[in-house]
Amino acid sequence: MSNALRLRATSCAAALPGVTQPAYDRDRITVGVVHLGPGAFHRAHQAFYFDQLLAKDPRWAICAVSLKSPGVRDALEPQDGLYTLAQLDEETTFRIIGSIVEVLVAPEDPPAVFARLAAPMTRMVTLTVTEKGYCLSSEGGLDESHPDIVHDLAHPREPISAIGYLVEGLRRRFLVGLPPYAVVACDNLADNGWRLKAAVTAFASKIDPELAAWIEAEGRFPRTMVDSITPATDDALRDRVLTATGLSDAWPIQREAFTQWVIEDVLGPDAPDLAGVGVTLTDDVxxxxxxxxxxxxxxxxxxxxxxxxxxxxxxxxxxxxxxxxxxxxxxxxxxxxxxxxxxxxxxxxxxxxxxxxxxxxxxxxxxxxxxxxxxxxxxxxxxxxxxxxxxxxxxxxxxxxxxxxxxxxxxxxxxxxxxxxxxxxxxxxxxxxxxxxxxxxxxxxxxxxxxxxxxxxxxxxxxxxxxxxxxxxxxxxx
Missing domain, CATH: 1.10.1040.10 (N-(1-d-carboxylethyl)-l-norvaline Dehydrogenase; domain 2)
Known part of the structure; x- marks a missing residue:
C-alpha cells in the first residue's frame, strides 16, 4: 500500500469502512477556539471533544498555534488539518478528526495569531504547554526572571511566551470593547486556571494596570483536570492506521479509549456545550x-x-x-x-x-x-x-x-x-x-x-x- 492516498479533505471519503468520519461539513464551520501548544495530547483530547461538538454547533472549530516548532503544521497542512485518532481498547477504533482547521506557527506569523486571538468569534483559548510553559516561580507566581518573560515584558507587542500571547490578545480585545476569551488551561497542574490567571494578571499589571484590572474582573480562567494515556506516535502506528483506514497519515495519534475532561463551571452563558459531549462541569475540580x-x-x-x-x-x-x-x-x-x-x-x-x-x-x-x-x-x-x-x-x-x-x-x-x-x-x-x-x-x-x-x-x-x-x-x- 505504498502508493496509498494521503489523508486530506478530497480523500477522506475514501477511507475504509468502519472508520468514523467528521459528522459535519468542514466548509461550514468557523473558528471559535484558539489552542496554544497542539501536541499529541491536545489532538487526542480537546480536539476530540470539539470534533464531536461541531456536529451540533459549527462555531467551535480550532485554530492551533505552535509557539515554537513548525512540526505539527508541516505534518497537518498537506492533510487539510485532518488526522486519525486510534482509540486503543479491546477493539481498537479509528476516527478521522476534523476540528483543527488552521495551524499557525507563532514565530513565523505573529500578526495571524493576534488576529485570531482578537477575532470576535474567538471565545475560548485552550492550552497544553506543559507546566514549564506557565513560566511560574517556585512559589507559584509569575517568574519575572524567566528569559521568555523578561523578553516579553521588554517587548510586549512581540511575545514569545504563552503568557505574552494571552495578554497581547486580551489587550487587543480590551481596546476595541470585546469581552475577554475564556482561558482554559489543560495541563496537569493543581489549580491550573487560578495560577494562570494570577500570572496573566501580574504580567498585564507591568504593562497596563487598567488592562490588568479588566482581566482580574472579567477574565474566566477555570481550573481543569484532564486524563487519558497518549502513547507517542511511531511508525508502527502509522502502518497500523494505513492498514485500518487505507489512507496514509503523516501524524496520526493514539490514546486509550478512556478520556476525561473536568472543567470548573465558570465559563458563562456563551460557552460551548461541552457537557453535551462528555465533559464534566463541576464546582469541585x-x-x-x-x-x-x-x-x-x-x-x-x-x-x-x-x-x-x-x-x-x-x-x-x-x-x-x-x-x-x-x-x-x-x-x-x-x-x-x-x-x-x-x-x-x-x-x-x-x-x-x-x-x-x-x-x-x-x-x-x-x-x-x-x-x-x-x-x-x-x-x-x-x-x-x-x-x-x-x-x-x-x-x-x-x-x-x-x-x-x-x-x-x-x-x-x-x-x-x-x-x-x-x-x-x-x-x-x-x-x-x-x-x-x-x-x-x-x-x-x-x-x-x-x-x-x-x-x-x-x-x-x-x-x-x-x-x-x-x-x-x-x-x-x-
Whole structure:
C-alpha cells in the first residue's frame, strides 16, 4: 500500500469502512477556539471533544498555534488539518478528526495569531504547554526572571511566551470593547486556571494596570483536570492506521479509549456545550484531582515499585499478576476510597473500576520504570496523605505501607545493579541505598530520615514505622 492516498479533505471519503468520519461539513464551520501548544495530547483530547461538538454547533472549530516548532503544521497542512485518532481498547477504533482547521506557527506569523486571538468569534483559548510553559516561580507566581518573560515584558507587542500571547490578545480585545476569551488551561497542574490567571494578571499589571484590572474582573480562567494515556506516535502506528483506514497519515495519534475532561463551571452563558459531549462541569475540580491523585496515581506508583520488584515491565503485566491485582484492588477499595468525598458527578466505585480496567488494557504499553521516576516527589502526594488520614482515623495502614517499602527496595535494587536513579534526590538516594544492608529496621530508618519526603511526625510514628518495616521485610522475602 505504498502508493496509498494521503489523508486530506478530497480523500477522506475514501477511507475504509468502519472508520468514523467528521459528522459535519468542514466548509461550514468557523473558528471559535484558539489552542496554544497542539501536541499529541491536545489532538487526542480537546480536539476530540470539539470534533464531536461541531456536529451540533459549527462555531467551535480550532485554530492551533505552535509557539515554537513548525512540526505539527508541516505534518497537518498537506492533510487539510485532518488526522486519525486510534482509540486503543479491546477493539481498537479509528476516527478521522476534523476540528483543527488552521495551524499557525507563532514565530513565523505573529500578526495571524493576534488576529485570531482578537477575532470576535474567538471565545475560548485552550492550552497544553506543559507546566514549564506557565513560566511560574517556585512559589507559584509569575517568574519575572524567566528569559521568555523578561523578553516579553521588554517587548510586549512581540511575545514569545504563552503568557505574552494571552495578554497581547486580551489587550487587543480590551481596546476595541470585546469581552475577554475564556482561558482554559489543560495541563496537569493543581489549580491550573487560578495560577494562570494570577500570572496573566501580574504580567498585564507591568504593562497596563487598567488592562490588568479588566482581566482580574472579567477574565474566566477555570481550573481543569484532564486524563487519558497518549502513547507517542511511531511508525508502527502509522502502518497500523494505513492498514485500518487505507489512507496514509503523516501524524496520526493514539490514546486509550478512556478520556476525561473536568472543567470548573465558570465559563458563562456563551460557552460551548461541552457537557453535551462528555465533559464534566463541576464546582469541585479539587475533588476530582484528589480522586485521581489517590486512586489512579497512588495505585500506579504501587504497581510500579512492586511490579518491578516482581520482574514486570509494564502496568498490564503487573496487573495481570494475581498477587498485585489483588493488592491494587484492595488498596483502592478498602484503603483509599474511604478517605475520599465524591464530588458531584463522580461515582467513586465506578471510577475505581474504570481505572482497573484501564490498567488491564493490553493495547497500552505503559512502562513501570517511567512511572517509578521521581518517587521522592510523587509519593508524598500520592500515598502519604492517604496514609496520614488513615492513621488519624484509626484505620489499618499495612497495605498503604507497601508502596513506600517497595520504593525503598526499588531504590536499593537500582543502586545495587548500577542503574540510574531518575529523581531530584538521586545523589542522596544513592548514598542511602549504598549503606543499606537488607535489615528492615536500619534500612527503613535511613530512608525515613529523608525529611523532604517523610514529615517528622510521620517518620517518628511507631505504628507507621512498624508497618513500613514489616512491608520492607516481607518484600525482601518474596
Amino acid at each position: 479539587r475533588g476530582f484531582e484528589r480522586a485521581k491523585l489517590r486512586l489512579l496515581n497512588g495505585v500506579h506508583s504501587t504497581l510500579a515499585y512492586t511490579g518491578i520488584l516482581r520482574g514486570h515491565e509494564t502496568v498490564f503485566e503487573a496487573v495481570s499478576d494475581p498477587v498485585l491485582a489483588k493488592l491494587a484492588h484492595d488498596l483502592m477499595v478498602e484503603d483509599i476510597t474511604p478517605t475520599l468525598t465524591a464530588p458531584r458527578g463522580l461515582d467513586l466505585q465506578a471510577y475505581g473500576e474504570a481505572i482497573l480496567k484501564r490498567f488491564r488494557n493490553p493495547e497500552i504499553r505503559h512502562l513501570l520504570a517511567q512511572i517509578a521516576w521521581d518517587g521522592s516527589q510523587k509519593l508524598p502526594f500520592r500515598i502519604l496523605g492517604t496514609l496520614r488520614e488513615a492513621l488519624e482515623a484509626g484505620r489499618p495502614i499495612e497495605r498503604l505501607a507497601v508502596p513506600l517499602a517497595a520504593w525503598m527496595r526499588f531504590v536499593r535494587l537500582r543502586v545495587s545493579t548500577g542503574e540510574k536513579i531518575v529523581d531530584p534526590l538521586a545523589d542522596t538516594l544513592v548514598s542511602v541505598a549504598a549503606a543499606c544492608t537488607g535489615v528492615a529496621k536500619t534500612d527503613v530508618s535511613a530512608f525515613l530520615a529523608l525529611g523532604s519526603v517523610f514529615p517528622a511526625a510521620l517518620a517518628t510514628n511507631p505504628i507507621f514505622v512498624s508497618a513500613v518495616e514489616k512491608a520492607y521485610a516481607e518484600l525482601g522475602e518474596s
